[in-house]
Amino acid sequence: IVKTRGCDGYPDEDSDESYNLSVSEGQAVLRSVTVWGALRGLESFSQLVYQDDYGSYFINKTEIVDFPRFAFRGLLLDTSRHYLPLHAILKTLDAMAYSKFNVFHWHIVDDPSFPYQSRTFPDLSNKGAFHPFTHVYTQSDVMRVIEHARMRGIRVVPEFDSPGHTLSWGKGQPNLLTPCYKGDVPSGSFGPVDPTVDTTYKFMESLLKEVKFVFPDSYVHLGGDEVSFACWQSNPNVRTFMEKMGFGKDFTKLESFYMESIMNMTAALNRTSIVWQDVFDYRERIPQDTVLEIWKGETYQAELSRMTQAGHRVLLSAPWYINHISYGQDWRNSYAVQPQNFSGTEEQKKLVIGGEVAMWGEYVDATNLNPRLWPRACAAAERLWSDEEKTLDADLAFPRLEKFRCELLRRGIQAEPLFVGHCKHEYDGL
Amino acid sequence: MYCLLKCAPLILAVAVCHGWLFGDFVGKQKELNEISLWPLPQKFQSSAVAFKLSPASFQIVHAKQSSAGPSCSILENAFRRYFEYVFGDLKKHEKSRKKVYDSDLVELQVWITSADPECNGYPSLQTDESYELSVDESSAVLKAANAWGALRGLETFSQLVYEDDYGANNINKTEISDFPRFAHRGILLDSSRHFLPLKVILANLEAMAMNKFNVFHWHIVDDQSFPYMSGTFPDLSQKGAYHPFTHVYTPSDVKMVIEFARMRGIRVIPEFDTPGHTRSWGNGIKDLLTPCYSGCSPSGTFGPVNPILNSSYDFMTEFFKEISTVFPDAYIHLGGDEVDFSCWKSNPDIQKFMVQQGFGTDYSKLESFYIQRLLDIVAATKKGYMVWQEVFDNGVKLKADTQIHVWKERPQYQDEMAKVTAAGFNALLSTPWYLNRISYGQDWVNVYKADPQNFTGTDAQKKLVIGGEACLWGEYVDATNLTPRLWPRASAVAERLWSDKSVTDVGNAYNRLAQHRCRMVKRGIPAEPLFVGHCRQEYMGL
Numbered sequence: 022i023v024k025t026r027g028c029d030g031y032p033d034e035d036s037d038e039s040y041n042l043s044v045s046e047g048q049a050v051l052r053s054v055t056v057w058g059a060l061r062g063l064e065s066f067s068q069l070v071y072q073d074d075y076g077s078y079f080i081n082k083t084e085i086v087d088f089p090r091f092a093f094r095g096l097l098l099d100t101s102r103h104y105l106p107l108h109a110i111l112k113t114l115d116a117m118a119y120s121k122f123n124v125f126h127w128h129i130v131d132d133p134s135f136p137y138q139s140r141t142f143p144d145l146s147n148k149g150a151f152h153p154f155t156h157v158y159t160q161s162d163v164m165r166v167i168e169h170a171r172m173r174g175i176r177v178v179p180e181f182d183s184p185g186h187t188l189s190w191g192k193g194q195p196n197l198l199t200p201c202y203k204g205d206v207p208s209g210s211f212g213p214v215d216p217t218v219d220t221t222y223k224f225m226e227s228l229l230k231e232v233k234f235v236f237p238d239s240y241v242h243l244g245g246d247e248v249s250f251a252c253w254q255s256n257p258n259v260r261t262f263m264e265k266m267g268f269g270k271d272f273t274k275l276e277s278f279y280m281e282s283i284m285n286m287t288a289a290l291n292r293t294s295i296v297w298q299d300v301f302d303y304r305e306r307i308p309q310d311t312v313l314e315i316w317k318g319e320t321y322q323a324e325l326s327r328m329t330q331a332g333h334r335v336l337l338s339a340p341w342y343i344n345h346i347s348y349g350q351d352w353r354n355s356y357a358v359q360p361q362n363f364s365g366t367e368e369q370k371k372l373v374i375g376g377e378v379a380m381w382g383e384y385v386d387a388t389n390l391n392p393r394l395w396p397r398a399c400a401a402a403e404r405l406w407s408d409e410e411k412t413l414d415a416d417l418a419f420p421r422l423e424k425f426r427c428e429l430l431r432r433g434i435q436a437e438p439l440f441v442g443h444c445k446h447e448y449d450g451l
Numbered sequence: 452m453y454c455l456l457k458c459a460p461l462i463l464a465v466a467v468c469h470g471w472l473f474g475d476f477v478g479k480q481k482e483l484n485e486i487s488l489w490p491l492p493q494k495f496q497s498s499a500v501a502f503k504l505s506p507a508s509f510q511i512v513h514a515k516q517s518s519a520g521p522s523c524s525i526l527e528n529a530f531r532r533y534f535e536y537v538f539g540d541l542k543k544h545e546k547s548r549k550k551v552y553d554s555d556l557v558e559l560q561v562w563i564t565s566a567d568p569e570c571n572g573y574p575s576l577q578t579d580e581s582y583e584l585s586v587d588e589s590s591a592v593l594k595a596a597n598a599w600g601a602l603r604g605l606e607t608f609s610q611l612v613y614e615d616d617y618g619a620n621n622i623n624k625t626e627i628s629d630f631p632r633f634a635h636r637g638i639l640l641d642s643s644r645h646f647l648p649l650k651v652i653l654a655n656l657e658a659m660a661m662n663k664f665n666v667f668h669w670h671i672v673d674d675q676s677f678p679y680m681s682g683t684f685p686d687l688s689q690k691g692a693y694h695p696f697t698h699v700y701t702p703s704d705v706k707m708v709i710e711f712a713r714m715r716g717i718r719v720i721p722e723f724d725t726p727g728h729t730r731s732w733g734n735g736i737k738d739l740l741t742p743c744y745s746g747c748s749p750s751g752t753f754g755p756v757n758p759i760l761n762s763s764y765d766f767m768t769e770f771f772k773e774i775s776t777v778f779p780d781a782y783i784h785l786g787g788d789e790v791d792f793s794c795w796k797s798n799p800d801i802q803k804f805m806v807q808q809g810f811g812t813d814y815s816k817l818e819s820f821y822i823q824r825l826l827d828i829v830a831a832t833k834k835g836y837m838v839w840q841e842v843f844d845n846g847v848k849l850k851a852d853t854q855i856h857v858w859k860e861r862p863q864y865q866d867e868m869a870k871v872t873a874a875g876f877n878a879l880l881s882t883p884w885y886l887n888r889i890s891y892g893q894d895w896v897n898v899y900k901a902d903p904q905n906f907t908g909t910d911a912q913k914k915l916v917i918g919g920e921a922c923l924w925g926e927y928v929d930a931t932n933l934t935p936r937l938w939p940r941a942s943a944v945a946e947r948l949w950s951d952k953s954v955t956d957v958g959n960a961y962n963r964l965a966q967h968r969c970r971m972v973k974r975g976i977p978a979e980p981l982f983v984g985h986c987r988q989e990y991m992g993l
Contacts, residue, residue, distance in 0.1 A: 438928070
């Protein structure tokens with residue numbers, strides 16, 4: 022039973038994902054406010070069904086009242102360091118739904134390649150993708166991902182990271198990137214986006230207009246991380262611009278200048294920006310509703326305090342960089358994260374709207390994506406959905422996660438083992 | 452010397468001597484068309500002269516002078532396998548004879564030079580795997596003493612073929628003379644911590660052949676499960692496997708693995724590790740394991756094999772009689788590692804025995820007592836044995852042809868290798884090659900840098916190093932993640948064990964290995980990426 026209409030819409034940051042599930046003699050009833058809550062309830066229902074030794078299906082008399090602790094439970098895939106075939110992305114969305122993840126953060130382009138086939142700027146992928154035909158996402162590929170996600174109550178938030186991480190953009194958009202200089206002459210290499218010329222902003226505006234058109238979610242990730250200043254510093258035109266603007270030698274001011282423009286453009290297009298913490302760390306003027314994402318590992322609790330104190334909504338990703346593999350049961354590290362364990366008021370804690378598991382692609386592609394993601398990402402999934410007090414003990418979680426992993430296998434997700442043991446049906450692929 | 456350019460200097464014409472390629476670390480599109488041999492052959496020369504190959508007209512044939520012919524199933528099988536590797540799906544090509552261009556290479560002749568091509572036998576430690584490959588006008592010739600060397604040469608030949616910008620298959624004029632630096636180049640898989648379905652074992656044997664590995668060390672049983680179906684003692688798997696039907700290796704499964712390996716020149720050496728690592732054995736054989744005591748009464752748990760009962764040795768005699776007939780290789784791995792003495796110490800019967808034997812409180816003497824008798828039992832089956840280093844470290848009396856397997860980090864493996872070889876034993880290295888120990892980043896580099904002969908010793912000692920093994924222990928590994936975890940990291944070990952010890956340039960290795968990895972992916976092996984980049988054909992499985 023679903024209370025409100027909304028089958029034809031998209032999930033968003035305010036979607037009510039709560040549901041009640043009641044299983045008793047003769048019938049089971051699933052009640053939710055929205056269709057998205059019904060999806061979550063259906064998943065739980067499917068996890069209640071079990072088989073006995075004779076293969077008969079059973080479900081116990083059950084009462085469930087459920088809702089997510091955090092509204093934003095995301096998973097990041099990187100399709101620039103390695104191209105991920107469409108089926109790998111769709112499979113990931115399937116597995117995300119099994120763990121109640123509800124945001125697919127698509128880090129679609131970056132330095133090494135630009136696989137997004139833009140309708141406004143076709144040369145971006147023609148010249149910037151690993152291969153203009155075999156290693157691109159066409160408009161229809163993108164629509165397929167968005168619809169596949171929507172069917173599972175998953176939002177698709179694209180990231181077009183700038184001004185750094187843009188090397189591949191320069192291949193198809195000449196004059197976008199800053200030419201680096203060796204003394205008085207261009208060295209031949211390029212740096213971040215050139216923030217000193219109008220053409221840059223015209224281009225970004227057109228691109229963002231297209232992004233708004235293609236991606237229905239009201240959020241867009243603008244990146245803003247790891248901008249290296251060396252190239253800007255080497256370029257005489259940039260230095261001149263710095264003087265003109267009164268930035269002196271402080272390149273963080275130049276980056277702020279750029280990011281502010283982009284964030285304003287985004288706001289004008291009626292989209293909310295998400296940016297990496299670097300943008301906040303440079304103390305820029307950020308629209309108050311911009312969401313900040315923490316990715317730097319060492320002192321994220323301090324960062325949580327600072328950001329929420331400044332009144333911003335925050336996403337936590339730093340402790341969930343599961344591309345960082347290590348020997349042993351490292352899912353326990355993900356499970357132990359406490360996103361609201363920082364010094365701050367209750368109001369501040371409310372500003373933590375959720376978090377994201379990140380699977381950066383330097384060492385990952387379709388050959389190893391699934392076993393590396395699952396079931397390790399499930400630890401963060403529970404941390405983001407469930408009540409923390411009830412789920413602090415990893416040893417108690419272990420048998421549940423072990424069984425869930427075998428269930429993932431049964432559903433066709435190539436989830437790797439947690440530890441020694443076996444599943445009734447082992448993975449029969451390669 | 453063939454280090455001449457026959458054609459006018461083209462950007463693409465690379466004078467290659469001894470297999471050195473030039474290219475930057477990231478590997479540009481152009482280099483995808485250049486030679487990407489792995490492991491690097493001992494002697495390799497090629498020129499820029501290119502010949503085309505067409506699936507419609509090219510054939511792999513037995514040379515007239517060869518001692519092997521159509522009855523050699525190893526070669527017949529390999530001809531088809533390598534034809535498919537080079538040209539892709541056979542079904543796509545018509546069999547019609549199209550026009551032959553002047554610069555076509557029409558055949559690869561395989562010439563086995565020894566009187567006995569060994570087509571019906573099994574490879575051994577003494578097998579001569581050397582070969583010579585000559586690619587020239589209209590026909591190429593692969594010469595090897597036996598079928599095993601021919602297999603190695605066929606793999607290399609398949610790596611020489613590349614696609615030009617028009618998609619046509621090309622191969623350059625080449626001379627190769629090759630042989631392995633070490634005779635024992637192995638991979639260890641663990642099918643006890645997790646059951647490994649046959650498909651994944653066979654696929655990895657296939658990948659091993661692409662990397663010239665020649666030993667499959669099958670760590671088939673251990674504490675957690677006993678999947679090996681024994682004809683003599685069916686209860687071992689009935690009661691010891693994760694599931695007596697779905698998680699076992701039947702006799703025909705085992706035969707399949709052995710034959711599949713043989714077709715690729717790979718020896719299958721099983722490991723039945725005792726007296727430790729045997730918990731699952733106790734389910735099926737009463738009184739085999741030592742009952743541990745809590746004070747004066749049994750605690751209910753069990754420890755290593757009970758070394759004081761005759762029944763233990765009677766069992767081992769019968770069991771290894773079976774093993775020696777099921778597995779044709781001349782060697783069996785007997786384990787002997789990580790024996791926990793606490794259970795033995797707790798058992799009063801064992802305490803009495805220790806006193807009787809005059810062992811005092813030195814339980815390593817009891818361990819040696821067991822191992823000694825076990826070795827004698829196995830020697831009687833006419834097999835040689837491999838043991839983990841503890842057996843040597845504890846001073847057990849070993850046969851001269853025993854192979855000691857070095858795996859521990861303390862003492863430093865270099866010191867252990869020196870000690871083992873100084874005592875006159877063959878040594879195998881695994882310590883730096885525990886590939887189950889994953890970490891973030893390009894950890895293949897450290898794997899690549901380790902050298903089994905890197906220790907202080909005489910030349911005679913260094914000669915006693917017969918090779919090494921990359922180990923993929925199974926605590927965190929099963930069919931879902933085995934193949935990408937093993938490849939291409941194990942390839943780094945492959946080159947260290949095959950190629951000359953001077954082949955150490957990491958930048959050059961990166962370029963070749965990145966291409967070799969794409970080639971494995973193209974051939975259906977989900978080898979994971981080394982770093983950022985792409986393959987022309989990405990992995991299509993899931």
